[in-house]
Amino acid sequence: MKYTLILAAEEGSSPDIGSADWASYAEEFGAWNKEASEAGVHRGGEPVEPPTTATTLRMGDSKIEMHDGPFAETKECIIGWYLLECEDLDEVLKWAAKLPLVARGYGAVEVRPVTDFSKMQN
Amino acid sequence: MMRQSGDLQMAEDCVQDAFAIASVNWLRDGFPDHPGAWIRSVAKRKMIDKARRLNTARNAQQALAYETPTKTADMEFYESDDISDDELALVFLCCHPAISATDQVMLILRLVAGLPPVEIATAFFYKKEAVRTRLLRAKRKIRDANIPFKTPSIAEQDGRLESVLAAIYLIFNEGYLPARGQSLQRRDLTREAIRLSRLLCKLVPNSTESHGLLALLLLTEARSPARISKEGELVPLTRQNRTEWHADQIREALGLLAKLVDPHKDGPHTLQARIAAQHALAATFEDTNWENIIAFYDRMMAIEATDVIKLNRAVALGYAGRPNEGMAQLEDLADSKITQGMGYLSAQAELYWLSGNRDSARQCFQRIRDQQENEGIRRAIDRRIAEIDSSTKG
Numbered sequence: 114m115k116y117t118l119i120l121a122a123e124e125g126s127s128p129d130i131g132s133a134d135w136a137s138y139a140e141e142f143g144a145w146n147k148e149a150s151e152a153g154v155h156r157g158g159e160p161v162e163p164p165t166t167a168t169t170l171r172m173g174d175s176k177i178e179m180h181d182g183p184f185a186e187t188k189e190c191i192i193g194w195y196l197l198e199c200e201d202l203d204e205v206l207k208w209a210a211k212l213p214l215v216a217r218g219y220g221a222v223e224v225r226p227v228t229d230f231s232k233m234q235n
Numbered sequence: 236m237m238r239q240s241g242d243l244q245m246a247e248d249c250v251q252d253a254f255a256i257a258s259v260n261w262l263r264d265g266f267p268d269h270p271g272a273w274i275r276s277v278a279k280r281k282m283i284d285k286a287r288r289l290n291t292a293r294n295a296q297q298a299l300a301y302e303t304p305t306k307t308a309d310m311e312f313y314e315s316d317d318i319s320d321d322e323l324a325l326v327f328l329c330c331h332p333a334i335s336a337t338d339q340v341m342l343i344l345r346l347v348a349g350l351p352p353v354e355i356a357t358a359f360f361y362k363k364e365a366v367r368t369r370l371l372r373a374k375r376k377i378r379d380a381n382i383p384f385k386t387p388s389i390a391e392q393d394g395r396l397e398s399v400l401a402a403i404y405l406i407f408n409e410g411y412l413p414a415r416g417q418s419l420q421r422r423d424l425t426r427e428a429i430r431l432s433r434l435l436c437k438l439v440p441n442s443t444e445s446h447g448l449l450a451l452l453l454l455t456e457a458r459s460p461a462r463i464s465k466e467g468e469l470v471p472l473t474r475q476n477r478t479e480w481h482a483d484q485i486r487e488a489l490g491l492l493a494k495l496v497d498p499h500k501d502g503p504h505t506l507q508a509r510i511a512a513q514h515a516l517a518a519t520f521e522d523t524n525w526e527n528i529i530a531f532y533d534r535m536m537a538i539e540a541t542d543v544i545k546l547n548r549a550v551a552l553g554y555a556g557r558p559n560e561g562m563a564q565l566e567d568l569a570d571s572k573i574t575q576g577m578g579y580l581s582a583q584a585e586l587y588w589l590s591g592n593r594d595s596a597r598q599c600f601q602r603i604r605d606q607q608e609n610e611g612i613r614r615a616i617d618r619r620i621a622e623i624d625s626s627t628k629g
Contacts, residue, residue, distance in 0.1 A: 114381050201382065202331075202333060202380045202382045202383065203382070225380075226379055226380045226381065
């Protein structure tokens with residue numbers, strides 16, 4: 114079963130890029146990626162640039178309107194995502210808890226099952 | 236609609252007691268009529284239902300006869316029955332940490348306790364529609380997020396067990412002191428919580444906290460006959476006739492606690508039970524060994540120094556003849572959210588009273604009374620206020 118992990122953090126919660134702390138943080142992410150890949154659960158994932166780089170599109174009165182910024186202004190911003198394939202929620206939660214973002218207390222991760230249309234019962 | 240289930244002990248007795256406060260938001264609603272096809276052990280539940288009905292019938296007889304047997308029907312049931320792993324898996328599924336505490340309680344009452352939806356709705360003053368939706372959503376989450384129906388490994392059980400214990404405790408709490416209405420005790424709920432607690436002891440025999448929780452519930456339930464007067468007024472622990480307490484339940488609880496010999500394994504529920512046991516061991520309120528109780532609170536603080544424990548400890552200091560120390564502890568809590576609760580006011584009232592500040596004590600009791608919705612508690616507080624007034628005149 115596939116799950117999406119949406120990673121979020123407040124701005125400035127993680128170490129400055131280039132610092133020694135950042136290097137070890139990035140290394141931990143690398144190790145997590147490697148472990149998840151070797152376990153056969155890693156199906157994809159990328160970090161994303163801060164919300165200041167976001168462009169949001171929405172249908173206005175007659176045409177699609179563009180908005181400079183994210184669709185929701187929140188303290189916590191999406192910083193990346195993963196796609197994992199796991200046996201059940203317990204397994205994916207274990208991987209989520211091990212993410213350096215969570216383990217270091219820099220941010221949160223939201224776990225959502227990926228919709229499987231072939232299994233839809235309603 | 237949400238409401239708060241307040242502090243069992245503070246609001247009730249306005250004195251030191253065994254319980255920590257569990258503040259919980261409850262949804263007031265009904266339950267879906269269909270428990271869901273995903274439950275595996277239908278047959279098992281029927282057996283439980285049967286035992287429960289048997290127990291209810293017996294308890295009714297006991298109430299009439301005013302005596303308590305050494306063994307209740309559910310004890311015999313769980314002693315004789317070989318409980319399957321499915322049963323435990325179901326308990327853990329209902330209390331999965333990915334499910335909200337409110338929904339956990341609903342699921343456990345419906346699926347493990349086998350309570351009919353109507354009974355649950357009545358017991359918790361739920362409105363039917365919103366919780367129907369809520370329970371449906373919880374079950375959909377279990378299905379769609381693929382929460383596994385399996386017993387967690389021994390290594391994982393400790394953490395997961397906490398939410399199971401919390402759910403059972405909340406069921407008891409709500410039954411012991413319904414937050415709304417006329418009733419001072421919903422015995423159907425307290426009995427159900429004790430039954431579930433017994434089940435858990437059977438399922439996870441090596442868990443200290445499971446036995447500690449059962450001991451705590453038994454010690455609290457044992458006071459039932461003495462805590463409500465003939466006039467339907469709540470009798471505070473200070474004035475309860477302890478000879479009316481159920482000796483059998485106390486004996487069973489003390490026996491459970493005596494078997495928990497490793498103090499390092501004592502968790503919050505076990506320590507609360509040990510405090511309740513101190514009350515059970517004292518012939519009168521005046522005989523209470525408050526220094527022992529304070530020591531148990533210190534051990535609870537060492538595990539997790541919650542505001543609730545600090546509050547209870549402060550009142551214990553008051554009864555131990557150190558009300559000023561207790562007051563100082565309360566002042567440390569001034570910035571806490573707990574100051575908005577009934578328990579804080581009760582603690583303040585009690586400590587003012589113990590330190591001889593009658594006017595302030597009276598003001599606090601008056602404020603509690605004004606906020607109290609339960610009629611029996613109101614009358615109990617009126618009595619306290621009357622006592623203060625008469626002592627002031629005298």
